[in-house]
Amino acid sequence: MDVSAVGRQAGVGGSERMILQVQNGHPQIARRTRSSAALPISRLKCRIALGSTCRRVAIGVRAAVRPEEAKKVGGRGEALRRSTVDRPQLFVGLPADAVSDCNTVNHSKAIAAGLKALKLLGVDGVELPVWWGIVEKEAMGKYDWSGYLSLVQMIQDTGLLIRTSLYTHSSSDPAIPLPQWITAIGDSDPSIFFTDRTGNLYRDCLSLSVDELPVLHGRTPLQVYSSLLQSFRDNFHPFLGSTITDILVGLGPDGELKYPSMAGQRNRKPSGAGEFQCYDKNMLAHLKRHAEASGNPCWGLAGPHDAPGYSQAPDSAAFFRDVGGSWETPYGDFFLSWYANHLVSHGDQVLSMAGGLLADLPVQVHGKVPVLHPWSRTRARPAELAGGYYSAGGRDGYAAMAEVFARNGCGVVLPGMNLCDGLQPEAMKASPEALLGEMMRAFNRRGVGVWGENQSARGKREGLEKIKETLGKGAVGKFTYQRMGAYFFSPEHFPAFTQFVRSLDWTELPAEDLPVEGDAGIPLSVSASDTTNAREMQTA
Template sequence: MEASVICSSQAKIRKTELAYRELGCFDPKGVSKAFSAKSRVCFSPSTMWRKAGIRFTLRAVQSEAVRSEKVSGPSRMSKSRDGVRLFVGLPLDAVSDCNTVNHARAIAAGLKALKLLGVEGVELPVWWGIVEKEAMRKYEWSGYLALAKMVQDAGLKLHVSLCFHASKQPKIPLPKWVSRIGESDPNIFFTDGAGQHYKECLSLAVDDLPVLDGSTPIQVYHEFCESFKSSFSPFMGSTLTGISMGLGPDGELRYPSHHMLTKSNQIPGVGEFQCYDKNMLGILKQHAEATGNSLWGLGGPHDVPTYDQSPNSNNFFRDNGGSWDSPYGDFFLSWYSNQLISHGNRLLSLAASTFSESAATVCGKIPLMHSWYKTRSHPSELTAGYYNTTTRDGYEVVAEMFARNSCKMILPGMDLSDEHQSHESLSSPEFLLADIKKACRKHGVEVCGQNSSASMAPGGFEQIKKNLLGENIVDLFSYQRMGAYFFSPEHFPSFTGFVRSLNQPELHSDDLPEEEEEAAGSLNVSSEASVHMQAV
């Protein structure tokens, strides 16, 4: 028995070593940037082991391989005791704008490492601006199909995120033909009170208007989904088990209320309402007239702070006597929120009907606007479109909408704790998450979790475990995201410990076994290698 375990473990170690050798990519100065190199991949494995400190990362995976055989045997499950499935996000730019796979060898090696660890699958962002880049109904799926085949060959599951928005980092624009339309008609985009357009996704006010060369955005999204379903039919239900429908900025169901915040501001402002394109104003005007308050339909609130300001910088969001807590405030906030929820319902209904027979679950993502949560008005949530205050539960209707469409809800920020938030921002991600999960539990909506960023919040792994283990409704957790930092010696050993702790909850994720402690002690990365460490 012991001999067979050792042989099996040695085989896994050898496979892991080969996987990590494929991750080596170096320039003349030392460690190169594997996940940044889009057109070339060069190899120098011996340099990788000597200079980059990958020996430490490899040994962490090696010891995990031995331990997994001893603890769980060869058929080790990828779920924790509570049934939470673990996925890892692929790089945002995994497919280039010319439909080739970026960092293909690095990704292939990374997939092997994830499979060895017991991760169930990966999440793949699929960009509208890449697939339908040149012209309406001219789809190019080749790069994404190649990646799906890589995932299938690695024995992993695939969750696809359909992204109908643009990205600044990495730079992934909307389709060229959509941007050309936007140049002549900027009212297809969200607009703030100062007339600034948000050009990274279409305004929800044009969902059913024929603004895209005679077609409505809903029609265009539907045709895109149908093409996706047809092209990926060989993977549906077997490899491809989940589909996230893009619902707005960064794929989330929200208004782009915080897109003009300055990066230098340590305390986030309240954001601004995004209801000033002519189509949104037209809908507001009609609604005001229908309710007998025509003067309320001339625009958004006039007494609001600007993007970077605090709630008390103007009257609208003040705890006591603020306009939010008035008949006009209720009128505007109800209308603003209902427009967002109706938009989410249109898109989730579209996705649910399109993929109903595909055996893939449909998901949608909502934001975690936790800044200023300890005030009465919750201004960051209000500007983002969530009418949630101390006197009103704004997530009940959202959860009900998800339940109506039989969709799962993706919640980010599960690595965030109140302890590490700025006191000045009056933030509470923990209480906000609890409120949203309560609404989901009430309406029978399953939750899929994500962390807030690749760099992880302080104490993030333990906070994720707190949200996942025990009594909860989280079905799947997608760790964001694979890339240079993810596989670095500074991060990957912690991730392996996190995965191990999900499979063996009695172990603390910081409890490294002796072989990993020994490897950690021997880690001595040169300052030059640290500066250039982007590989793996």
């Protein structure tokens, strides 16, 4: 399989011809030549050969023309500037393990070439995942930002913007643990982690029930998160507002504002709605106090006894049944209101802390809210209930959360914008499109800026069309495409992505930017035996 690409990046001083090769899933800028003729539009041509059949895809790419240069190249430059304003800003997520456990830049040459390829395509910026377990790995207050500082400098030198995602959870793929000292505390005091009704611990992040408890060597998690963010501010201050324009703060499992309700179905396709995560001793103590204050102390002994397990269908037990389910009883309303409000309070505290620390800087703070679409076409909407969003029975489960984001001046990141109703299993009774629309309306009504994401690049081609359709409605200001890696630059994916980028900027191309017959690319062999090397850049 042969893959190569040729592009021209234009400026008033001439055009630069760049040959991009993709080998083992890694982009490489193979050769540069200069031309004296100025080209106001860049072209990217991909040549993809499968066996003896070769197909060329010519793709228009926004040129790197500064506004003052665009005036000099005439009417097409003016049209070009209009097109870049009309569409949302487009970012691409860097590999989740872009910085290693040893705080060095992983696959630096591949990432550097990938950044140049994105710039050539006309992408605005990249999303940089920053992990608590790498930065504050060994001891509380002992920070090491060196790997991330090197990578941010590399990105700045390429001319791309950055959305930093500051994650306080761990990752299983790639393996990025929590800080060692947090794990040690958890070994002696497991109540700092979420717990389900059978006693299973969710060790990937701290339970929101300990937000204000001094369980971390005498400090609360909120205090520790605040110190982490302050250290980030101090170390990256030269980049804030210029290169780093947006900061996402982690809010829970997978960085999202939710309970880890699907923890029992990790690495498997979900078959149930998940379980309530309210059984660590601190959550139970809070539930007990709330029940006593409401005049129903018996309601505070535990979570719902008639809720199904992780892999059981929602209607296999009484609580989530659409008709006559326990969620409709006074007890159900009591528990679900408490459970959702506890999540709202956690989000409010973290976003308030982050907003306060960064309020004087020209950066936008964001939080991520999950799109829990399984069973969203039912009355009970059990996946949302278990995840902490009280949407059953026609309630607006996102109004209170949207008000929190608005009050703290934060934007919201909504993932799953590539999901299509037609591709969902009928048995799951899911409508990600309707749910996403409902969520966007809740945040838009309150003036909260929406930033979109796809769930994964490893999806159907229809996903790119769905993203384009959603962005075309004008309700999303910025979009992050997840995530750079071996698959991202593969022949199966990269040509489709470049077509997607082009479609965001133009309705049609001028004749001089259409494919030129006989303009050859440079073939580069990619063999099936290179699978191991292709996984060098993670796609998580």
